[in-house]
Amino acid sequence: MDKKALSEKSKLQLQVLCSEIGERRVGSDANRKATAYTESQLKESGWQTETTGLSVIDWQTDGAALTCHGLSFEVFSSQYSLGCLVEGELLAINTVTLLEKTDIQDKIVLLYGEIATQQIAPKHFPFWNPEAHQQLISLLENGHPKALVCATARNSATAGGVYPFPLFEDGDFDIPSVFMKETEGERLLAYTGQTVKLASKATRIPETAFNVIARRGNNPTGKRIVITAHIDTKIGTPGAIDNGTGITVLLLLAELLKDDAPNYPIELVVFNGEDYYGAPGQVKYIEQHAGRFGDILLNINIDGAGYKEGLSCFSPIGLPEDLSDTLHEVLREAPELIEGKPWYQGDHSLFLQQGCPAIAVTSQWFIENMECQEITHTPKDTPGIVDYERVAECALGIAAFIRKL
Template sequence: MDYSISLQKHMRMLCKTIGARPAGSAKNKAAVDYVAGVLRQCGLEVRLQEFDCMDWKNFGAVLRVDGCDVPVTASEYSLPCEIEAELCCVDSVEALQNAELTGKIAVMHGDLCKEPLMPKNFQFYNPGEHKQIIALLEEKNPAAIITAAPTKDHIIADGDFNIPCAIVSAEQLDVFKQSASRRAKLTINAERIPSKAHNVIAAYGKQSEKVCFSAHIDTKPTTPGALDNASGVSALLTFAESLSGKEFPFQIEIVLFNGEDYYSTPGEIAFMSSLSTEYRLAVNVDGIGLKNSATSVSFYSCAPEIENRIMKRVEQTTGIERIDPWPMGDHMLFASCGIPTVAITASDIFSLMGSVLHSPDDNMEKIDIDILSSTARFLESCADGWERDKDIFTKS
């Protein structure tokens, strides 16, 4: 089997033919249909797990201050607006507490924009400071919010937050502070459309005990998502193509989550609502194949015997190394339930957060097909030989 040809085919389909595929969109549905078709052709039994979400449409934004246009972008999932109002700059929780914002355009910067704020109904992680800021904004009730952050991050990206939000570069902050009129006109052309999306769950074998291989299929709205996460999906599709005729002591389950890059992770919540107690191991793949980077594995809730078994495969594979656990991503769904879990990613992926990932720059030029092929072969090697090692996965 030529891994490179298969991986290139899947990557081109997801990144170029389909492109950005946020949950709820028509392109997301096209991606789901494509991967489900590939898995069925591989002989796997496929089911689609449906959930509610929204298809957010962004038709652009316009901002004028003192008669001059200022570059602006709508925050993901923002409501539309067309308003002209007084500006009020706030840079800290204390300033926010003391500000009178009703009917004004609040310009957030400084400490209020040091990191993206967790969506108000995000179930898995939500710091108290984030909750405080969101609650204060809702209490103060500005007509709209503009965030001026030093990175490309959307500070507020929340479909449950009902104050229109836009983004400018921190370099534009003086435009607001030095404005003669202290007023601005903001137009956001956007729409929230109720929609549905699906997780793809595929099974190879009929055994009750399962080993799960997972990756997320969705992207942010403006990125082809090569690293995040067409690479992981393509690796699992290629892995599925290698299964035909093989026998395992466990059912091999391939789960393609939908919604990891959606503000409320609805696909993950839907999956968790029916999580099986029969998982013996979960392997999540996200952000692999990065040029000039090793591939990493990390372990969660794993017995030493499981770690040792997989580390033997690591030592036999060039370019794969072990790193410390990192508590972000779909692997934590399994780990938090005590299921032995392995996360596979590019070792250098973390340096791309806030720059390449979630942006148009996350394209196929960032992918090394040889590294991606090596990782796909590593997945296959991890699955081989389980009939000899079944005892180490047996729950006490």
């Protein structure tokens, strides 16, 4: 297939994933539709597939409301939080030091300023969990407040383009919480010490989601190449760049490589949970392959590819010299692909932590704007911001690399 045919194909696939199916939050029907569709496409290209069920929770809210003396403040249920209907004294806390010396039992606590600048890593998030975050969580849990109101500013580095962002997005953290804009928090600050009422109509629903793995090549003793992309989205976004295009590249590769006899067995992994608090699909994959990561030659992870501005970036991380030489050869022959600097906010980090080298594939624009972009995890991440030629180029570049090994 040439680039033009691949571009057209990628448009059709993205249409199904992001327009017909749309938001693919973990645990939702749409998420299961997306994994079933992807598996059927992989099978159609002649790959052997395997699915693994994951116990997850789906989450829904009918909204949240905060009032004080008849005045309303705009708040949103924190994703994956428990719901609540509480009334209590409002306390305001802006630093950990203040939290340490304040009795917050049965209070409704407004977290604002310094303490609320960065999204708190979920309690059981395996890949990134700063001690300061764990300390904050345990101070709050031990303090037994009735609920938390979090006033947050923009922070693209940890929350994507979302503003305000939920300070907590954690199905394992059981203090009910809502979040609000920083400016709304300033308004609320004037009511410290007064009685406020908070309602959040959120519910957690036990559900199932799936990882899909497709395999080809019958060289069972050889090291294999693992190519990954996550299929889930955050709540409230159709997830085109993050990461409909990644799944599309996997599907294009399934077709491009179907008649090859590669020197290394290839595994295509559709991960479920990169944008979900517990990363269940990633954790399951690590469990399933414990002690056997030495069998992996390298990981190629696609996330954030195909943005309409700029070119596509292949970022080598920890590659041994021979693989690095091969990658440079591919990049020389394909000037539309450029070498990117390392970045770590993706599933390739899981492989790096297990000692496997990786190539992360994304858009140059995202690497350059990771700290300030306002697109991922928002409704703006639609097929309209995708250049299908870029998507096709990523698939062609990865296929060329694999053929040279």
